[in-house]
Amino acid sequence: MLESLRxxxxxxxxxxxxxxxxxxxLRLHRFLNEQLYPFSPFYNRLFKEHRIDPRSIRSVRDLxxxxxxxxxxxxxxxxxPARPLELVLRPTxxxxxxxxxxxxxxxxxxxxxxxxxxxxxxxxxxxxxxxHVTFTTGRSAQPTQFFYTSLDMERLHVVGKRLxxxxxxxxxDRALNVFPFAPHLAFWQVYAVGQATTVLIVHTGGGKVxxxxxxxxxLERLQPTMLIGVPGYVYHMLxxxxxxxxxxxxxxxxxxxxxxxxxxxxxxxxxxxxxMGAPGVLVHGVYGFTEARHAWxxxxxxxxxxxxxxxxxxxxxxxxxxDPASGEVLGPGERGEIVYTSLHGRGSCVLRYRTxxxxxxxxxxxxxxxxxxxxxxxxxxxxxxxxxxxxxxTKIRGTFVDLNEFLPxxxxxxxxxxxxxxxxxxxxxxxxxxxxxLAVALRAGSSADAVTDMIAAQVxxxxxxxxxxxxxxxxxxxxxxxxxxxxLKESRIRDLRGR
Ligand SMILES: [Zn+2]
Numbered sequence: 001m002l003e004s005l006r007x008x009x010x011x012x013x014x015x016x017x018x019x020x021x022x023x024x025x026l027r028l029h030r031f032l033n034e035q036l037y038p039f040s041p042f043y044n045r046l047f048k049e050h051r052i053d054p055r056s057i058r059s060v061r062d063l064x065x066x067x068x069x070x071x072x073x074x075x076x077x078x079x080x081p082a083r084p085l086e087l088v089l090r091p092t093x094x095x096x097x098x099x100x101x102x103x104x105x106x107x108x109x110x111x112x113x114x115x116x117x118x119x120x121x122x123x124x125x126x127x128x129x130x131x132h133v134t135f136t137t138g139r140s141a142q143p144t145q146f147f148y149t150s151l152d153m154e155r156l157h158v159v160g161k162r163l164x165x166x167x168x169x170x171x172x173d174r175a176l177n178v179f180p181f182a183p184h185l186a187f188w189q190v191y192a193v194g195q196a197t198t199v200l201i202v203h204t205g206g207g208k209v210x211x212x213x214x215x216x217x218x219l220e221r222l223q224p225t226m227l228i229g230v231p232g233y234v235y236h237m238l239x240x241x242x243x244x245x246x247x248x249x250x251x252x253x254x255x256x257x258x259x260x261x262x263x264x265x266x267x268x269x270x271x272x273x274x275x276m277g278a279p280g281v282l283v284h285g286v287y288g289f290t291e292a293r294h295a296w297x298x299x300x301x302x303x304x305x306x307x308x309x310x311x312x313x314x315x316x317x318x319x320x321x322x323d324p325a326s327g328e329v330l331g332p333g334e335r336g337e338i339v340y341t342s343l344h345g346r347g348s349c350v351l352r353y354r355t356x357x358x359x360x361x362x363x364x365x366x367x368x369x370x371x372x373x374x375x376x377x378x379x380x381x382x383x384x385x386x387x388x389x390x391x392x393x394t395k396i397r398g399t400f401v402d403l404n405e406f407l408p409x410x411x412x413x414x415x416x417x418x419x420x421x422x423x424x425x426x427x428x429x430x431x432x433x434x435x436x437x438l439a440v441a442l443r444a445g446s447s448a449d450a451v452t453d454m455i456a457a458q459v460x461x462x463x464x465x466x467x468x469x470x471x472x473x474x475x476x477x478x479x480x481x482x483x484x485x486x487x488l489k490e491s492r493i494r495d496l497r498g499r
Contacts, residue, residue: 017376021060021314027344028063031343034101036342036349038091038104039100040087041090042086046351050066052066060318063320064329066351069351069354070353071136071144071356074350075144076143084146085145087348087349088147089347091124111123128346128347130147131148131149132147132153133148134184134293137184146293151346153192155293156294157192157195161193162297166300166371167282167284167300169197173200174224175227176215176222176227177191178204178206178228178233179257180207180230185290185294186230186258186295189295190228199225204218206229207233208486208488212240215237216240224251225250227254229256229257230256232482232490232492234256235269238273239272242272247277251281253281253282254269254283255283255297256284257287257295260285260382260384263411264408265411266304266305269283270283270304282301285298285310287310287382291340292340292342293347296310296312297310297311298311299368299373299377300370302370309368309377309378310377311377312375316342316345317341317342319338319378320338320352320363321335321338322336322337322339324336331362332363333362333363333364335358335380337355337357337358338359339355340353340355357384359382360381360382361378362379363377364379381408403421406421406463406493408462409462415443415446415451415454416442417443420491421467421492422496423435423497424437424495425496437468438455439470440452440455441472441475451472455467
């Protein structure tokens with residue numbers, strides 16, 4: 001039986017957090033000494049260059065003595081396209097002899113005596129051979145590969161089971177997955193949910209594969225309990241289904257991943273489902289990134305405006321939240337950048353990886369008010385580096401602006417059905433000023449002047465900037481420009497400067 005199909009997760013009993021904390025520190029010490037230091041070429045070098053003895057890292061607190069790993073440290077370059085392979089654990093004979101703890105070398109020596117050199121090699125190949133890969137998405141850097149061994153695939157299944165436990169799906173429920181078929185974490189995490197549980201999942205491949213009409217047909221025929229996908233596309237699809245008069249007969253959950261999910265968008269989705277015959281749908285955010293090789297779910301929310309945060313897995317991960325400028329580790333509940341450390345697995349493992357994602361409410365260790373589970377929770381809105389590629393923090397007319405802020409602001413204005421933001425140089429002249437052009441499609445019957453005035457005022461209030469122009473355009477034109485049916489990722493915010 002798959003580990004993932006066994007009963008409740010190991011932290012379900014009512015233990016207090018500091019007991020888990022001790023356990024997690026032990027696991028960290030072991031994982032660093034038995035795997036990361038001896039077998040990861042990248043981290044072996046890093047420890048040696050900084051003259052850090054891995055045996056001295058005994059707790060999460062001690063991690064502060066280690067430097068961060070950034071995207072730039074591991075992304076492939078023109079000179080070194082195989083750079084991401086440096087992160088993959090490789091137990092070569094030399095590495096075992098040189099850097100593995102003595103107890104481990106002894107254990108492997110005994111195994112060799114019993115099974116022969118070939119037998120041991122076969123066993124290690126089974127444990128360490130990558131079998132699967134996903135890629136980061138980004139604009140400036142080349143995609144970085146992250147490898148999974150069969151042990152990591154097994155963990156992806158365990159996580160799948162935990163994600164469904166968190167939502168409360170039951171055996172026999174059905175789900176429709178509209179994430180694009182791609183070598184990206186989101187699709188494969190959902191695939192693992194289906195493999196590890198007793199829920200039937202239909203994977204359509206999203207708008208690019210089946211077109212929105214095909215996805216709506218699947219929605220109507222399957223009548224899923226849960227709909228899973230990227231926020232912008234799920235909204236687009238449900239809105240079109242609603243216009244076509246599709247009725248929902250069993251929908252209870254929506255799970256959204258790969259991008260931030262503003263509360264106002266959750267409200268819109270709940271309202272849309274209610275109009276289509278499914279009142280009281282719960283909308284869950286799912287947070288994940290390629291480098292961690294799995295995702296975390298948001299606890300069952302009491303209403304779309306409340307969130308109890310994303311439940312992390314203390315047996316698989318260590319999270320820190322740091323000051324993005326100084327790198328100083330922050331306390332519980334403090335806003336900062338999410339830093340990730342693998343605590344488990346083979347394949348590509350990272351240590352103190354800076355995600356670039358900013359979380360408003362930091363890390364919280366109190367029991368969850370929603371379900372009582374005692375695990376570290378990532379709380380509050382997460383401004384994701386991956387939301388709009390590499391330029392979420394961009395200089396507009398000399399001031400740094402977080403363009404991600406447009407997402408919650410635009411979701412709140414109900415008269416706006418779709419929107420797209422373009423950053424460009426005036427007159428296409430690289431030396432001229434930056435311009436922000438906002439294109440919007442409005443709900444029928446709205447007054448264009450009144451709504452554009454309201455948008456300008458709300459953007460000004462939230463971000464202290466004003467778009468240079470707000471164009472009201474037909475919905476079909478905007479949908480085509482967003483690429484909802486033609487691209488893997490919608491072009492919600494386009495930066496045309498430097499083209
Ligand atoms: Zn909870």
